[in-house]
Amino acid sequence: MNALFLAFAHLRWTWARSLVLVLVGALILAVPMVTQTLLRGSEEALTRRAEATPLVLGARGSQLDLVMSAVYFSEDRAQPITRAAEDAVWDSGLALPIPLHTAFQTNGARIVGTSLDYFDFRGLELATGRQIALLGEAVLGAQVAERLGLGPGDSVVSAPENLFDLDGVYPLELQITGVLAATGTPDDEAVFTDVKTAWVIAGIGHGHDDVVTADADGNVTASAAITEFQRITPDNIDSFHFHGAAEDYPLSAVLVVPNDIRSGTILRGRYLDPENPVQIAVPAEIVAGLVDRIFRIATLLDAVTLIIGVAAVAAMGLTLYLSWTLRAPEMATARRLGAGRFVILRLAAAEIAILLSAVIAIAACFVVAVIANGDGIVAWLLAV
Amino acid sequence: MIDARDLSFAYPRGGFTLQVPELQVAGGERVAVIGPSGTGKTTLLNLLAGLAVPDGGRLTVAGTDLAGQSDGQRRAFRARRIGFIFQNFALVDYLDAFENILYPYRVGVGLKLDAAARDRARLLAEACGIADRLKNHPNALSGGEQQRVAICRALVTRPALILADEATGNLDPETKEAILDLLFDRAAEMQATVLAVTHDHGLLPRFDRVIDFAALRQRTAPEAQSVVPEGRPA
Numbered sequence: 111m112n113a114l115f116l117a118f119a120h121l122r123w124t125w126a127r128s129l130v131l132v133l134v135g136a137l138i139l140a141v142p143m144v145t146q147t148l149l150r151g152s153e154e155a156l157t158r159r160a161e162a163t164p165l166v167l168g169a170r171g172s173q174l175d176l177v178m179s180a181v182y183f184s185e186d187r188a189q190p191i192t193r194a195a196e197d198a199v200w201d202s203g204l205a206l207p208i209p210l211h212t213a214f215q216t217n218g219a220r221i222v223g224t225s226l227d228y229f230d231f232r233g234l235e236l237a238t239g240r241q242i243a244l245l246g247e248a249v250l251g252a253q254v255a256e257r258l259g260l261g262p263g264d265s266v267v268s269a270p271e272n273l274f275d276l277d278g279v280y281p282l283e284l285q286i287t288g289v290l291a292a293t294g295t296p297d298d299e300a301v302f303t304d305v306k307t308a309w310v311i312a313g314i315g316h317g318h319d320d321v322v323t324a325d326a327d328g329n330v331t332a333s334a335a336i337t338e339f340q341r342i343t344p345d346n347i348d349s350f351h352f353h354g355a356a357e358d359y360p361l362s363a364v365l366v367v368p369n370d371i372r373s374g375t376i377l378r379g380r381y382l383d384p385e386n387p388v389q390i391a392v393p394a395e396i397v398a399g400l401v402d403r404i405f406r407i408a409t410l411l412d413a414v415t416l417i418i419g420v421a422a423v424a425a426m427g428l429t430l431y432l433s434w435t436l437r438a439p440e441m442a443t444a445r446r447l448g449a450g451r452f453v454i455l456r457l458a459a460a461e462i463a464i465l466l467s468a469v470i471a472i473a474a475c476f477v478v479a480v481i482a483n484g485d486g487i488v489a490w491l492l493a494v
Numbered sequence: 495m496i497d498a499r500d501l502s503f504a505y506p507r508g509g510f511t512l513q514v515p516e517l518q519v520a521g522g523e524r525v526a527v528i529g530p531s532g533t534g535k536t537t538l539l540n541l542l543a544g545l546a547v548p549d550g551g552r553l554t555v556a557g558t559d560l561a562g563q564s565d566g567q568r569r570a571f572r573a574r575r576i577g578f579i580f581q582n583f584a585l586v587d588y589l590d591a592f593e594n595i596l597y598p599y600r601v602g603v604g605l606k607l608d609a610a611a612r613d614r615a616r617l618l619a620e621a622c623g624i625a626d627r628l629k630n631h632p633n634a635l636s637g638g639e640q641q642r643v644a645i646c647r648a649l650v651t652r653p654a655l656i657l658a659d660e661a662t663g664n665l666d667p668e669t670k671e672a673i674l675d676l677l678f679d680r681a682a683e684m685q686a687t688v689l690a691v692t693h694d695h696g697l698l699p700r701f702d703r704v705i706d707f708a709a710l711r712q713r714t715a716p717e718a719q720s721v722v723p724e725g726r727p728a
Contacts, residue, residue: 112607116589447602448571448576
């Protein structure tokens with residue numbers, strides 16, 4: 111008790127040193143645990159979602175980019191394909207094609223233009239509001255809704271794809287009709303809309319919102335009341351239309367859900383030709399390779415962490431030793447006042463016990479916080 | 495209080511040897527020990543406190559034969575029966591004045607910190623004029639205040655013998671006088687014996703008896719060990 115009292119008093123007196131020791135110790139302890147937790151969580155999340163996605167159809171090129179973009183809505187941007195590729199799958203009768211257009215963002219979240227089949231395929235359910243029904247409507251993933259504090263009745267505006275792409279991508283205000291229940295997947299970090307709405311953002315479809323008007327003589331003038339973004343309303347929705355051939359409209363990828371294993375095998379065979387600009391990837395295979403690589407790197411990271419940890423613990427030990435050397439006069443006084451033979455040992459043990467308790471408590475709080483929000487962090491990591 | 499006969503001590507690595515044919519100090523006496531550096535004054539204090547064990551002879555302090563005590567027993571004896579006051583005050587920087595006074599109870603073998611000890615610490619602090627400085631740490635106290643805290647610390651366990659090693663060496667002349675008065679008054683209240691090593695000959699008239707260590711080491715006759723300062727009874 112007296113040893114604990116003196117140890118605590120000394121630690122409080124040298125609070126800056128104690129704080130640094132505790133924080134360094136907590137980091138040494140927590141970082142490997144947090145890394146392992148996030149790695150295992152990422153592996154699980156990556157694998158689970160990949161295995162739940164039979165096939166992905168996209169432009170030939172990096173299969174990893176294609177899968178990351180189509181399955182996890184990552185920043186990796188595969189070359190677009192055309193709607194004709196989706197139609198080809200429809201026409202084969204071998205699988206259900208689900209279009210994906212993931213080129214745009216709003217408030218840091220990916221806008222995913224798709225069909226209603228996507229929600230059934232992923233088993234996504236609405237927590238509040240209703241499903242998208244009209245052009246210009248959107249439903250939010252749970253994390254996006256929470257982060258932005260938005261819900262049904264609110265709106266978000268798509269971000270310009272390129273600041274200088276003035277004629278191509280004009281921001282569109284999306285009316286939020288619902289918020290999806292949390293799933294702990296990248297769907298929580300996405301804003302879902304109909305693929306046609308994504309094409310409106312892309313400038314393929316548009317309405318005549320008096321931005322440019324023509325008089326009776328056909329003279330064209332730009333409206334002085336030009337808006338900062340397009341808005342689809344009940345008054346102007348009928349004026350929205352699309353230009354060009356429908357089969358040429360762009361898609362980022364198509365999720366392909368085969369009717370059975372045989373159908374999937376047949377479909378995969380149709381896209382093996384390297385001359386074909388479209389390819390089919392199997393997400394489970396791609397992600398398994400990726401996870402293997404990640405864990406090889408993680409093993410190396412563990413070794414580095416161990417070495418750094420040993421060095422840091424040695425530095426902490428040296429700090430404590432030097433601190434005790436500085437307390438030699440106090441120990442000499444204690445001896446003269448009748449201190450027991452093991453008083454120094456007891457004081458050192460008490461000080462180390464208090465420091466270790468604080469280190470473990472802070473590290474545990476950190477790890478528990480990460481574990482409690484693990485799904486969200488993993489979803490965010492995968493979406494970046 | 496102190497009874498030493500044919501006391502001899504030599505440091506293991508050689509060099510210095512202390513021989514004390516006879517030394518007797520009565521209970522409640524105030525004795526000054528003077529002498530040049532290197533004559534063994536501090537060694538004598540260490541022997542009296544049980545910090546060092548005599549190689550030969552007999553040494554009894556407060557009724558305890560120190561030569562026959564184990565290390566643990568000598569530590570307990572020191573905690574209960576000896577009060578130390580040092581020239582450099584030797585206060586613990588991370589404890590406030592009140593906790594410094596109680597420090598012997600935190601580290602001393604066989605001492606139990608209870609309400610009575612805390613009350614005694616407060617009363618001592620009040621008597622020494624530092625009752626309003628108890629929450630301050632040593633670095634916020636003057637030299638005189640620090641030595642007052644050290645005196646309270648030496649007295650709080652109600653020791654039989656107070657050993658002061660150059661206790662006023664770091665203080666200005668006015669403070670020296672005040673601190674010595676304080677020490678003697680408090681020691682008298684507790685009927686404690688004071689043995690003080692000092693180089694300050696101006697303070698010697700205040701002691702009951704003065705032991706000149708240089709003379710003690712040169713002479714062998716027991717009666718030659720003590721000198722009585724002028725104006726003071728023997």
